[in-house]
Amino acid sequence: MRMNIEPKKRDVALVVDDSPETLRLLTDALDGAGMTVMVALDGAAAMRIVDQITPDIVLLDAVMPGIDGFETCRRLKRDAGLANVPVIFMTGLAETEHIVRGLEAGGVDYVTKPIVIEEMLARIRVHLGNARLAQSARTALDVSGRFLFAVNRQGNVLWATPQAQKLMSDHQGAQADDFVLSPSLLQWLEQARVKGSAKSQGASLPENPQLRLYYMGETAPNEFLLRLSRESGTALPPEFTSELGLTTREGEVLAWLSKGKTNRDIAQILGLSPRTVDKHLEQIYAKLGVENRTAAAAIAANATRRNS
Numbered sequence: 001m002r003m004n005i006e007p008k009k010r011d012v013a014l015v016v017d018d019s020p021e022t023l024r025l026l027t028d029a030l031d032g033a034g035m036t037v038m039v040a041l042d043g044a045a046a047m048r049i050v051d052q053i054t055p056d057i058v059l060l061d062a063v064m065p066g067i068d069g070f071e072t073c074r075r076l077k078r079d080a081g082l083a084n085v086p087v088i089f090m091t092g093l094a095e096t097e098h099i100v101r102g103l104e105a106g107g108v109d110y111v112t113k114p115i116v117i118e119e120m121l122a123r124i125r126v127h128l129g130n131a132r133l134a135q136s137a138r139t140a141l142d143v144s145g146r147f148l149f150a151v152n153r154q155g156n157v158l159w160a161t162p163q164a165q166k167l168m169s170d171h172q173g174a175q176a177d178d179f180v181l182s183p184s185l186l187q188w189l190e191q192a193r194v195k196g197s198a199k200s201q202g203a204s205l206p207e208n209p210q211l212r213l214y215y216m217g218e219t220a221p222n223e224f225l226l227r228l229s230r231e232s233g234t235a236l237p238p239e240f241t242s243e244l245g246l247t248t249r250e251g252e253v254l255a256w257l258s259k260g261k262t263n264r265d266i267a268q269i270l271g272l273s274p275r276t277v278d279k280h281l282e283q284i285y286a287k288l289g290v291e292n293r294t295a296a297a298a299i300a301a302n303a304t305r306r307n308s
Contacts, residue, residue: 010036011128014055016046016072017090018064022115026059029117030124043067047075054081057128059120062091062102062110070105077106077222083158084220086127090115106152108221130220147228150219155181155189164228167211182206189215189224201248202229245287253280257293258300 013035015026023039030037038055040046042064049055058076062069069089076082089102089110102110108127111120147167149160157179160168168179181189188203192215205211216225241251256266263281267274281293290296 011056012036014038015059016040017061043072058087073105150223152222155186254300258297
């Protein structure tokens with residue numbers, strides 16, 4: 001019996017370079033590697049092409065007349081549909097400042113001219129593979145029920161899970177694409193990156209203190225994962241939390257426990273694993289000198305009443 005096997009989809013590469021020789025070299029090599037190739041002689045032509053089709057990867061000359069490669073990359077990355085498409089810079093400029101400019105513009109890698117085809121193909125395979133893994137991770141997060149979204153260094157939203165999109169819309173009156181971190185939150189993000197997710201404290205949104213952000217880590221070059229939490233009267237008073245020797249996170253766990261939430265509920269609300277919640281509760285019981293959640297909840301309820 002014959003089986004109809006659907007042919008594998010060809011990856012699409014956009015090559016942007018003002019050199020016909022480079023375009024010809026790369027077109028032949030990429031076509032021979034089984035890719036579909038689109039070419040543009042300048043940044044403006046590249047922008048017209050991506051209006052019609054989304055490439056899987058972009059090979060971009062850094063120095064071109066008109067719009068140079070750095071500005072072309074920045075413009076490409078402003079489009080949410082292209083934010084996660086890897087861009088490899090091609091340049092004869094090996095100085096550190098140019099390499100940094102390319103990475104800051106949104107590129108993931110660079111190769112120096114003259115181009116070594118075997119090296120270029122190897123880098124393309126790596127970055128296509130990384131992009132597919134990242135897309136798979138985002139798809140998994142979409143169905144996980146988590147309030148997660150990612151921003152770039154400028155604070156613009158690159159993507160968001162449906163749950164985070166709804167929360168932004170409900171509380172901000174705006175779509176996720178219109179959401180931008182304020183200057184104070186950008187400063188907080190920079191500090192959180194330095195400290196790392198394990199040591200970073202959350203930050204409330206200036207326009208809506210009920211919404212709080214937590215830094216989860218860097219998921220890709222110029223892509224930072226944040227968790228959005230709705231916290232309406234859910235935290236114990238800071239003075240009480242400090243008095244008992246609880247961390248901010250332990251205070252949050254205890255506050256939700258006092259409201260009758262299960263460990264699984266708390267994990268969902270705070271974006272933690274159930275096992276992590278269990279560990280926090282073990283520490284809470286030890287610090288409070290109690291043996292079960294009922295006794296801990298009673299202490300938390302009393303604290304809330306005294307400070308209300």
